[in-house]
Amino acid sequence: MPDLVSGFExxxxxxxxxxxxxxxxxxxxxxxxDGVFGPPRDHDEALAVLRMAIASGIDHIDTAHYYGPGTVNELIREALHPYPANLVxxxxxxxxRGDDGAVLPYDEPDQLLLGIEENLEALNIERLGAVNLRIMDRAAPDARFDAQLTALIRAREAGLIDGIGLSNISREHLLRALDRTPIVCVQNLFNIVERGSADVLAETASRGIAFVPFCPLGMSRTARRQILTSPRLTEIGQRLGGTPIQIALAWLLDxxxxxxxxxxxxTRAHLAENIRSGGITLDEQARRELTSHSA
Structure with a gap:
C-alpha cells in the first residue's frame, strides 16, 4: 500500500x-x-481493519475497556498481539457500561485503578502508553478531580501507564492538572463544525502537549451530516483532489x-480514505475559507 504510506508520512x-x-x-x-455496545457487525473485517492500520504505518491506537465493554480491546489483542514495538x-x-448499554460513571480513585487493570488484562500488555481521565460531567475541577489525578499518578509510578492524559475537559482542568503533574495529551471534542475546545487546543499548543480531537468528523448527527454534505468541503475537495471527509481531516492537521x-x-475502505487525508495540502484559499466559515 505505497500510496497510503506516502500520504501518511x-x-x-x-x-x-x-x-x-x-x-x-x-x-x-x-x-x-451499534451504540459502541456488543460485538462488531463483522468480526473478520474488524480484525482486517486493525491489521491494515498497522501495515499502513499507524503507531497510535485509541481505545477504552468500556467500548463493548471489553469487545474492542479483545479485538485489538486478537488482531495485533504480540504488538509492534513502536505501537502506542x-x-x-x-x-x-450498564447491562442496557448505558454509559455510567466509574470514576472513584479505586475504580480508576481497576479500569486501568481491566485494560491491561484484556489487551494482554503490562503498560499502556497513556490513559486519559475522562471527565463525565464537565464540572469545575475540585478536590474530587485532585483525588482522581492522584490515582493516575500512582498508576504511573507503579509502571502501569507511561503518561497521564485528560479527556472532555476545560482549560481550567488542564491548568489545575499541570500544577500537579505533566500531562501528555488532551482528548476533547473538536472538528471543523464543533469548535468549542479552541481555547484548550491553544493552551496545549503553547505547551507542546498533544491535542487529540475525538469525533473529528462530527459527534452529533447534524455535525456529521454538515461535514459529509458540505458544498464548501466538496468544492475544496474537487480543487485539491480529496473527499469532504479528507478535507475536514486535512484542516485539522493543518x-x-x-x-x-x-x-x-x-471498514478498510474508509480507513484508506482517512489515511490519505495526510497527503492533502490546503492552499491559502482553503485555509482561509475553512478557518473563517466552518464547513
Whole structure:
C-alpha cells in the first residue's frame, strides 16, 4: 500500500509523552456494535481493519475497556498481539457500561485503578502508553478531580501507564492538572463544525502537549451530516483532489502541529480514505475559507 504510506508520512509526527507518533492514528471505538455496545457487525473485517492500520504505518491506537465493554480491546489483542514495538496504545477510564448499554460513571480513585487493570488484562500488555481521565460531567475541577489525578499518578509510578492524559475537559482542568503533574495529551471534542475546545487546543499548543480531537468528523448527527454534505468541503475537495471527509481531516492537521488524529471506522475502505487525508495540502484559499466559515 505505497500510496497510503506516502500520504501518511506527509502528515508528520508529534510527541505523545515520551514517544513520537505519526499524526494520523486510529480510534477503535467504532469496532464495537451499534451504540459502541456488543460485538462488531463483522468480526473478520474488524480484525482486517486493525491489521491494515498497522501495515499502513499507524503507531497510535485509541481505545477504552468500556467500548463493548471489553469487545474492542479483545479485538485489538486478537488482531495485533504480540504488538509492534513502536505501537502506542492509549485508553481512557472513568466510565463503565450498564447491562442496557448505558454509559455510567466509574470514576472513584479505586475504580480508576481497576479500569486501568481491566485494560491491561484484556489487551494482554503490562503498560499502556497513556490513559486519559475522562471527565463525565464537565464540572469545575475540585478536590474530587485532585483525588482522581492522584490515582493516575500512582498508576504511573507503579509502571502501569507511561503518561497521564485528560479527556472532555476545560482549560481550567488542564491548568489545575499541570500544577500537579505533566500531562501528555488532551482528548476533547473538536472538528471543523464543533469548535468549542479552541481555547484548550491553544493552551496545549503553547505547551507542546498533544491535542487529540475525538469525533473529528462530527459527534452529533447534524455535525456529521454538515461535514459529509458540505458544498464548501466538496468544492475544496474537487480543487485539491480529496473527499469532504479528507478535507475536514486535512484542516485539522493543518490547524496546529500538536493535533493527533484518531478517526475511527469499521471498514478498510474508509480507513484508506482517512489515511490519505495526510497527503492533502490546503492552499491559502482553503485555509482561509475553512478557518473563517466552518464547513
Amino acid at each position: 506527509e502528515a508528520g509526527t508529534f510527541a505523545l509523552g515520551r514517544r513520537e507518533v505519526h499524526r494520523i492514528g486510529y480510534g477503535a471505538m467504532q469496532l464495537a456494535g 496504545i492509549v485508553s481512557k477510564v472513568a466510565a463503565r 490547524l496546529s502541529p500538536n493535533i493527533l488524529l484518531i478517526p475511527g471506522t469499521r
